[in-house]
Amino acid sequence: MNRVEFPMTRTCPFAPPPRTEELRDNRQVPRVRLWNGTRPWLFTRFDDCRVVLSHPAFSADKGRPGYPLSSAVAAAEVLGAPTLLIMDNPEHDATRRLVQTEFTVRRGERWRPVVRAAVDTAIDGLLAGPRPGDLVASVALPVALSFVCELLGVPYADREFFRSRTHTANDVTLGTAEAAAARRELEVYLTDLVRARAVAPGDDFISRAAARITEPRVLAGMALLLVTAGHDTTANMIALGVLTLLRHPDQFARLRGEPADAAVEELLRHLTIVQRGIRRIARTDVEVNGHLVRAGEGVIAAISAANRDPDWFPDGGRFDIDRRARAHLAFGYGNHQCLGQALARVELQETYSAIARRLPGLRLAVPVEQIAFKHDMAVYGVHALPVEW
Amino acid sequence: MRVTAHKEQCVGAGLCVLSAPEVFDQNPDDGLVEVRADQPAAEHADAVREAVALCPARAIAIG
Numbered sequence: 001m002n003r004v005e006f007p008m009t010r011t012c013p014f015a016p017p018p019r020t021e022e023l024r025d026n027r028q029v030p031r032v033r034l035w036n037g038t039r040p041w042l043f044t045r046f047d048d049c050r051v052v053l054s055h056p057a058f059s060a061d062k063g064r065p066g067y068p069l070s071s072a073v074a075a076a077e078v079l080g081a082p083t084l085l086i087m088d089n090p091e092h093d094a095t096r097r098l099v100q101t102e103f104t105v106r107r108g109e110r111w112r113p114v115v116r117a118a119v120d121t122a123i124d125g126l127l128a129g130p131r132p133g134d135l136v137a138s139v140a141l142p143v144a145l146s147f148v149c150e151l152l153g154v155p156y157a158d159r160e161f162f163r164s165r166t167h168t169a170n171d172v173t174l175g176t177a178e179a180a181a182a183r184r185e186l187e188v189y190l191t192d193l194v195r196a197r198a199v200a201p202g203d204d205f206i207s208r209a210a211a212r213i214t215e216p217r218v219l220a221g222m223a224l225l226l227v228t229a230g231h232d233t234t235a236n237m238i239a240l241g242v243l244t245l246l247r248h249p250d251q252f253a254r255l256r257g258e259p260a261d262a263a264v265e266e267l268l269r270h271l272t273i274v275q276r277g278i279r280r281i282a283r284t285d286v287e288v289n290g291h292l293v294r295a296g297e298g299v300i301a302a303i304s305a306a307n308r309d310p311d312w313f314p315d316g317g318r319f320d321i322d323r324r325a326r327a328h329l330a331f332g333y334g335n336h337q338c339l340g341q342a343l344a345r346v347e348l349q350e351t352y353s354a355i356a357r358r359l360p361g362l363r364l365a366v367p368v369e370q371i372a373f374k375h376d377m378a379v380y381g382v383h384a385l386p387v388e389w
Numbered sequence: 390m391r392v393t394a395h396k397e398q399c400v401g402a403g404l405c406v407l408s409a410p411e412v413f414d415q416n417p418d419d420g421l422v423e424v425r426a427d428q429p430a431a432e433h434a435d436a437v438r439e440a441v442a443l444c445p446a447r448a449i450a451i452g
Contacts, residue, residue: 106415
């Protein structure tokens with residue numbers, strides 16, 4: 001078992017690597033070999049992943065020796081301003097609580113009209129543009145980028161800068177230095193923004209958070225997290241979600257008349273775009289449902305496999321918006337569970353709804369075999385989505 | 390059914406609010422859980438059980 005490499009390869013672009021599902025069903029927990037020779041334990045069952053993501057013995061600090069980094073670019077996350085992603089308790093919860101009010105369900109609801117307007121503008125752009133159009137360039141990226149720009153209060157004109165530096169920071173084929181340089185550029189921009197808002201506060205996240213996060217470096221780090229983790233994910237969910245809905249036209253058609261919240265949850269579960277799992281390292285010896293992990297050993301929670309665990313999601317490969325299975329791990333679990341999830345839900349609901357209503361004739365302009373999937377990125381998606389309407 | 394929320398464990402995910410908005414809310418100042426009805430009507434029982442199961446911090450208890 002110790003020659004099992006990770007990540008594993010998909011055979012179908014709409015399903016996890018079959019080997020991860022076999023391991024889950026056979027209840028096997030192998031040590032897998034990563035790109036840098038580290039050998040973390042691979043957990044694929046839902047219950048085990050929940051333990052990995054919530055037990056206090058597991059650390060998210062990528063700076064710890066032996067941490068099972070997903071790629072060289074992940075190493076860049078411990079350089080520069082610290083973010084919630086790499087903090088452990090007590091620092092993590094104390095820092096997150098300073099901004100939690102910006103990410104409540106209620107706050108998410110307030111963003112609905114803003115998102116709806118951005119989606120309508122993007123669809124207008126698609127309709128006015130060449131045919132076939134590209135849903136990624138015309139809708140997914142603009143909606144996701146405009147949202148993050150609105151949230152931070154930065155000019156929409158700067159969106160290409162955010163998009164390209166985030167892309168570099170998340171491109172697992174690159175090296176640590178390139179990712180660190182991209183992150184550094186974002187940090188410089190955001191630190192300048194923090195200083196500017198300190199002098200002239202506005203109605204935006206940074207101005208409001210500055211009342212509670214008094215260290216500029218921590219505040220810039222928080223903004224950096226929102227940029228890097230907060231638009232690439234939603235853009236990929238928009239595009240990949242639409243592609244999935246196009247493959248299930250009866251369910252897509254229902255979104256013309258009914259709210260999209262159930263569809264969003266099922267898309268999150270079915271797609272699980274954080275495709276290389278969520279990693280941790282054990283601080284002390286710890287048992288994961290009877291499986292011993294020793295201090296210093298790495299672990300991977302393979303959430304895409306866990307999100308099809310038959311104990312929790314019967315016939316998990318079937319895409320069914322009536323499933324109402326909201327326990328999925330697409331946003332993670334434990335205290336690091338996605339900070340932006342309430343906002344992401346609203347963003348996705350409004351986007352799928354508007355596309356269903358305004359583009360009822362939407363269809364792929366190429367055979368699905370010609371779609372370029374992001375097999376090599378930390379976050380799964382499609383590079384482009386050629387569509388006709 | 391008696392509902393208690395351990396605010397010190399809460400991470401503000403809001404899944405309880407999405408499951409049972411009549412029973413749970415998030416404090417506008419800190420985003421953490423507040424129980425609106427600590428002995429909710431029977432019609433909310435299933436939703437409350439879902440909230441307990443979904444909470445990423447296991448911060449909700451029923452008894």
